[in-house]
Amino acid sequence: xxxxxxxxxxxxxxxxxxxxxxxxxxxxxxxxxxxxxxxxxxxxxxxxxxxxxxxxxxxxxxxxxxxxxxxxxxxxxxxxxxxxxxxxxxxxxxxxxxxxxxxxxxxxxxxxxxxxxxxxxxxxxxxxxxxxxxxxxxxxxxxxxxxxxxxxxxxxxxxxxxxxxxxxxxxxxxxxxxxxxxxxxxxxxxxxxxxxxxxxxxxxxxxxxxxxxxxxxxxxxxxxxxxxxxxxxxxxxxxxxxxxxxxxxx
Amino acid sequence: xxxxxxxxxxxxxxxxxxxxxxxxxxxxxxxxxxxxxxxxxxxxxxxxxxxxxxxxxxxxxxxxxxxxxxxxxxxxxxxxxxxxxxxxxxxxxxxxxxxxxxxxxxxxxxxxxxxxxxxxxxxxxxxxxxxxxxxxxxxxxxxxxxxxxxxxxxxxxxxxxxxxxxxxxxxxxxxxxxxxxxxxxxxxxxxxxxxxxxxxxxxxxxxxxxxxxxxxxxxxxxxxxxxxxxxxxxxxxxxxxxxxxxxx
Numbered sequence: 001x002x003x004x005x006x007x008x009x010x011x012x013x014x015x016x017x018x019x020x021x022x023x024x025x026x027x028x029x030x031x032x033x034x035x036x037x038x039x040x041x042x043x044x045x046x047x048x049x050x051x052x053x054x055x056x057x058x059x060x061x062x063x064x065x066x067x068x069x070x071x072x073x074x075x076x077x078x079x080x081x082x083x084x085x086x087x088x089x090x091x092x093x094x095x096x097x098x099x100x101x102x103x104x105x106x107x108x109x110x111x112x113x114x115x116x117x118x119x120x121x122x123x124x125x126x127x128x129x130x131x132x133x134x135x136x137x138x139x140x141x142x143x144x145x146x147x148x149x150x151x152x153x154x155x156x157x158x159x160x161x162x163x164x165x166x167x168x169x170x171x172x173x174x175x176x177x178x179x180x181x182x183x184x185x186x187x188x189x190x191x192x193x194x195x196x197x198x199x200x201x202x203x204x205x206x207x208x209x210x211x212x213x214x215x216x217x218x219x220x221x222x223x224x225x226x227x228x229x230x231x232x233x234x235x236x237x238x239x240x241x242x243x244x245x246x247x248x249x250x
Numbered sequence: 251x252x253x254x255x256x257x258x259x260x261x262x263x264x265x266x267x268x269x270x271x272x273x274x275x276x277x278x279x280x281x282x283x284x285x286x287x288x289x290x291x292x293x294x295x296x297x298x299x300x301x302x303x304x305x306x307x308x309x310x311x312x313x314x315x316x317x318x319x320x321x322x323x324x325x326x327x328x329x330x331x332x333x334x335x336x337x338x339x340x341x342x343x344x345x346x347x348x349x350x351x352x353x354x355x356x357x358x359x360x361x362x363x364x365x366x367x368x369x370x371x372x373x374x375x376x377x378x379x380x381x382x383x384x385x386x387x388x389x390x391x392x393x394x395x396x397x398x399x400x401x402x403x404x405x406x407x408x409x410x411x412x413x414x415x416x417x418x419x420x421x422x423x424x425x426x427x428x429x430x431x432x433x434x435x436x437x438x439x440x441x442x443x444x445x446x447x448x449x450x451x452x453x454x455x456x457x458x459x460x461x462x463x464x465x466x467x468x469x470x471x472x473x474x475x476x477x478x479x480x481x482x483x484x485x486x487x488x489x490x491x492x493x494x495x496x497x498x
Contacts, residue, residue: 047481120304121340125333126357128353
């Protein structure tokens with residue numbers, strides 16, 4: 001019972017931290033240089049790992065799609081299947097899970113270390129709000145860069161699917177591309193980008209909050225980081241369902 | 251004139267009563283040391299003075315302003331009259347020495363010119379006996395004593411009225427401790443700042459203090475000039491001080 005109450009309190013504090021971050025976003029001073037630095041760390045810094053995972057996700061989708069569809073002679077639809085699966089579902093979810101492991105944990109560790117070594121207290125005594133200085137640039141950067149990373153994941157994933165589908169599974173390139181054009185529309189793309197945007201905001205708020213509330217030295221920072229990654233992973237899958245349900249209905 | 255007035259300050263965390271009616275007064279341009287063992291409530295007192303914690307009862311006034319009446323941006327702006335040196339220096343480890351010392355100035359005036367910024371950073375590093383050659387170093391490349399010095403330069407750079415020191419000599423060797431003591435005296439003599447030092451280092455406290463208080467179990471067991479505190483008949487104060495003076 002006590003654990004459940006603590007979990008609710010913790011969730012409430014997370015929500016308040018998120019609201020505080022959004023409020024501070026609107027207030028000057030605006031630190032564009034910090035946002036750009038974080039966009040580079042979260043976006044450019046994650047692009048290689050996102051591209052690699054995207055390539056293999058697309059490649060395996062092509063293999064599985066070919067295996068499932070060849071029994072009823074629908075190999076030509078593999079291109080469309082790969083593209084729809086990537087754009088609507090796999091890109092935002094896989095990319096977010098990968099970037100949580102890389103950047104979410106880095107954000108949490110950095111802010112957590114600053115907390116336990118009194119750097120955040122020091123910032124406050126210098127009349128600088130730590131939420132505005134530390135959380136706002138990271139949340140803005142992740143919210144802006146996640147859709148871009150999802151597009152990268154989709155593009156490289158489709159390339160992987162095309163190469164495996166056409167050159168390994170011997171699907172003719174014409175139908176592969178043609179059915180992609182037929183099956184994917186702008187709504188699918190926007191659906192995936194919206195998910196990525198929401199994941200970026202939520203994951204970065206969780207990572208910043210866990211770092212900000214860290215205590216108890218390096219062990220506390222480690223525990224905070226673990227909790228940030230676990231909580232983010234669960235949040236990604238739950239929000240994925242909610243957004244898909246709201247879009248598709250029953 | 252008193253810069254800081256603490257009146258009947260009480261604070262508890264859950265069942266743990268940390269401060270029990272602290273009252274003290276710090277005069278402009280003097281160094282006031284709060285001496286006490288670990289867990290006596292020194293850091294909690296310091297956090298009240300800078301407005302990081304709110305009292306359960308009693309209050310803190312700084313330059314006649316009751317801190318409990320301030321919140322948000324007002325409190326944030328008010329804190330500019332303080333500079334603080336943390337126990338572990340608390341330098342930003344993702345910034346160079348220059349960026350660390352320049353940080354309060356940049357945040358105070360985001361349009362400050364590069365030349366002025368550099369000149370003021372170098373001037374404050376000189377106050378703590380450090381030269382320009384360390385501007386590009388990272389905190390991880392500095393020794394413990396140098397980190398404390400850079401931390402003081404950062405605390406002084408925006409010309410605060412009051413500098414707060416949290417355990418400035420903890421974990422330092424005797425020679426470095428002596429140089430940190432000189433650094434605290436220098437800041438008072440050369441810049442006229444009011445200082446409050448939180449410490450459990452008896453020798454260092456008696457060296458730098460104009461006035462001092464001994465904190466025990468959340469209340470002040472003795473306060474006055476170093477000579478007056480030394481003569482205190484309070485049993486705890488006598489036992490605490492004898493740990494150092496007994497060796498002399």
